[in-house]
Amino acid sequence: MGVGPLHIIGNVLASDIRMATPILIAALGLLLVNEAGLLHIGVEGTMLIATLAAVAGSYYTGSVWGGLLCAIIAAGLMGLLFAFLTITLRANQTVVGVAINILGSGLSAAMNRVLFGVSTTIASIDTFKNLPIPGLSKIPVLGTAFFNQMPIVYIAFLLVPVISYFLFKTQPGLNLRAVGENPGAADTLGINVYRTRYIACVVGSMLMGVGGAFLSTGLLTFFSEEMVSGRGYIAIAAVIFGRYKPTGIMFASMIFMAGNVLANLLQVYGVGIPYYFLNMLPYILTVVALAMLGKSTMAPAAQGKPYRRG
Amino acid sequence: METKQNENIILEMRHIYKQFPGVLANADICLNVRAGEVHALLGENGAGKSTLMNQLCGLIKPTSGDIVIEGKVVHFNSARDAMAIGIGMVHQHFMLVPTMTVTENCLIGATDAGYLKLNYKQAAKRISELAEKYNLEIDPEAKVGDLAVGQRQRVEIIKALYRGAKILILDEPTSVLTPQETGELFNMIRSLTEKGFTVLFISHKLNEIKEICDRVTVLRLGRTEGTYNVAECTVNDLARLMVGRDVSFSIERKEGTEGEAMVQVRNLTLARDAHTNLLTDISFDVHAGEVFGIAGVDGNGQNELVECLTGAKHATSGTAMYEGKDLGKESTRQIMSSGVSHIPADRHKAGLILGMHLTENLILQDYYTPKFGKGALLDNRAIDTYASELIERFAIKTPSRYEYAGSLSGGNQQKVIVARELSRNPKFLIAMHPTRGLDVGAIEYIHGQIMKQRDDGAAVLLVSTELEEVMKLSDRIGVLFEGKLMGIVNPSETTVEEIGLMMGGTRLEDIRK
Amino acid sequence: MKIDKVKLKSTANRSLTSVGVSVAAVVIALVIGMLLVVAMQKNPMKAFTSMVNGAFGPGYFTETLVKMTPLLLTGISFALCNRCGLTNLGMEGQMYIGALFATLVGAYVTGLPWYIHVPLCLIAGFIGGGLWCLITGLLKVFCGASEIITTVMLNMIAQFLIEYLINGPMIATPGGNPQTKNVLASARLGTLIKGSRLNWGYFIALGCIVLFWLFISRSKKGYEVRVSGMNPTAALYSGINIKKNILLVTFLAGGAAGLAGCIEIMGVQKCIQSAFASGYGFDGIAVSLIGQNSPVGIVFGALLFGAFRAGGNNMMRKAQVPDSIVNVIQALVIIMVIGSQMVLEIMNEQKLRKQARKEA
Incomplete structure (x- = not known):
């Protein structure tokens, strides 16, 4: 167990993967919403609600998994609200997304006061612990990086092939993509466009909730106001930069967060300046990608357009 | 019954x-x-x-x-x-997802293709079998976006058959x-x-x-x-x-007073990419006082031809001379301000701004002229007077001039466009599908207005897929096929069969050989 | 003359309904907000009165006007883009860059009399915000990139850029608070009422409302912008250069937001601190939404949200109710307004359908 360069690489990789996890899960959730043809800017707000719900759930049930369940339910309700406004009422998706962000920010802070009062002492709650995979976690470097993580990390990376398979190899996945590309055609083929969009929106939001829960009961062990701090926007960036493919999104999340990890590392060593620029990295990369890809971004053709029958 | x-x-x-x-x-x-x-x-x-x-x-x-x-x-x-x-329906506007393959398109919404394990290969095989059985040649692996129109229709039919229609x-x-x-x-x-x-x-x-x-x-x-x-x-x-x-297949018309060639199109070519053209070597004249009709099946270069003449696209080579200007190279603003008017093909998509008042729709071509305000601001009084005048002159039925264009009936909407374009007294009028989707009364009115422009000495280019309309109004007819002009005929000396053959891609000289 | 009455009546009806909707939305949102206060085991009446007092009470109203100033400008920014068919979510970033430009001119250019220095700063702020938003316009026109995404991304980039500058090169006292030097006295907007923070920036913002009205409703360029926004194809066929209009509008809209940041620095904050513009950008969307993109509507929308911000502060001090409640109320207002607009539209459709059925 020397403090050699290999050891550092293993640790850096491990922390990159850990940091990328909330982004990855939220982005995969957003992917489902986008594939249904909905443009969802409100990832940040949805995650924020979930961070609080997870802490509260863990506090009251005494189990971090209870917290996760609460986070999933809370985020799902936000998804339902978004779906109702944009699908049933056909409201402007961008504006509703912004409202969800403001609501998430306000409601999480307010409910925090309601539940835990103004006290500054942090309630101690059950949180996620590392779950080393027997055997594999002993492999040098790779073991620390990949096989000594929290359960949610494994789930997040397992979701990549699962969602990939779902989208491209199953009937509901094909139907979902058809709804996002050409809802009119999907309708003539007997697919209930509204229902498909509702389900995708709620399930997608639930995944964003898992991402939020991991922030407050995994990466950290408490709730603080605005603690998502831009990760919702990074998730949006990851979906675009990953070209609407689960594996692409996985690499995008890891590249984005590598900048963050590097920034923290450099700050430790007193090299402060690149910190802010490395944090900018996800956004700059996405703008550059948008500039180079232009219209061939692979975004679903009907994204952002409300659908009405007849 | x-x-x-x-x-x-x-x-x-x-x-x-x-x-x-x-x-x-x-x-x-x-x-x-x-x-x-x-x-x-x-x-x-x-x-x-x-x-x-x-x-x-x-x-x-x-x-x-x-x-x-x-x-x-x-x-x-x-x-x-x-x-x-x-029951299986083949819609007029195809209900296909261009980014997916033929097989994927057939599988959308299917209930028997294996729910969580989509049996793609088997589906592709069944499509091939169906295609063979009913003589519908198609590649199940082809991306729909890459197929030609006729093939896409085949995909639609196969889709219906695949579902057991x-x-x-x-x-x-x-x-x-x-x-x-x-x-x-x-x-x-x-x-x-x-x-x-x-x-x-x-x-x-x-x-x-x-x-x-x-x-x-x-x-x-x-x-x-x-x-x-x-x-x-x-x-x-x-x-x-x-x-x-009873339908009249002819219109009462004055003998055309054929004037000078107002527009001379020579070898007009518009490239799609390095190898293929959207328009190839188009040459024709439109004389003052004549209606030159363009017939052809939708999508054979009509849009592109009109876009080249109105400045929306620039020709790759060739010229379209009008009053010493080359329409293929000028900007839309320059063209429209020099006595050219354009009735676009789709009144909702291109002709009107449905969410604006009639007044604002009626000034769309001339809002920038001193007529509607000397400086940078619009003169609302002048606009109101002008709009009222046009509404009366062209008998547009509307509760007020501040009605949204979107709330008028189709016929009245088209009248708004016609009023706007014809009141400019154009020397060259381009009318594309001017009566599409209108009732008989409105069609007659608009035909009358177009003929009046011709009689007053304007050069008119009429583009329509309704053969009847082209035959009825035109003094001469050119037929477009895949971006090429198959021939130019005189309606009194031709037959529907001859035009039909040209629409299908036979050159006039080959027909009359 | 008869026709004009028709116009008056139909527009009056239309705006009356929308005013009714907005008022009802605010009331319902407030009620829900107060229920949250009850849940916090605080006195909702006390919270409500302290909020109203903090917004409109004597000595407090000026603070509402102070908070209203940037909202007027970000409201204009969103509305202007919206009229051209664009969605500008980047007002916050544009505010930061506007503030940055203004601070550079206001704190580092010395020796100018106020009547030159102040306008110079305002222009710099306008240009800063304008250029930042123009990036979005250029990406849209030349690359076809969605402005919704690029503006959101540029927000974050601007935020980190400012963080970098106030922690590094522009820090007033190295090792001290992360903030820039104060702008010089010659570059400050004077206060209007002694003891308050209300400054000339308020009238500058109101002036921008007038300019916005003149541009969008009366000018030929504004007509072009509206045509481009409502029907790009029709614009193309009438020879309107949509791309130029997009570039113009993104510059002007960014400029308006930049001016908001610039006035906030020159009139209120004096220097750039971390996250000083937080929330003003997205609130601008709500302002413009409630105001239905119209100049008068934006004034009322900005007043309302300004009152929420000022009142929220007071509520926190007097009733110990956290001002995050205000965020909740604001979000609810947006949701209610947009929701009820759509409900009205759908009801209208159904009414037409029923009417037609009766006729048949």
């Missing part, structure tokens, strides 16, 4: 009413279709054909009335219900096809009915109904006119039934 028991009726629609906001689209429509026949549904645009068929394929529900399939009353909650019972509804299937492709389609229809399929053929093209259909139900203004055996009707009978009175 009383003897339905012994006629092997497969489909019956009884007293169908369908109400849309502000429009009664179907009123008391009755339809019965025999198994194995090709049954035509004939009617003008807006007669209620598409609405009726959307109810039959489960997309919308009738306000009242019954649909009876093989003797049983059925209720459709979605297109899936209609498909399950064997017994009754096929074809909505205006030939409107996007060349006469040759139409012939192929008719062969397909014949081989399908031989194998026991029933076909509902929606059209307003009389000759096609004569050629392929057994019986015809005529719709007019949302009501049933009656059902007839096609063999017992002449084309003129059908026309009378459809329009409700």
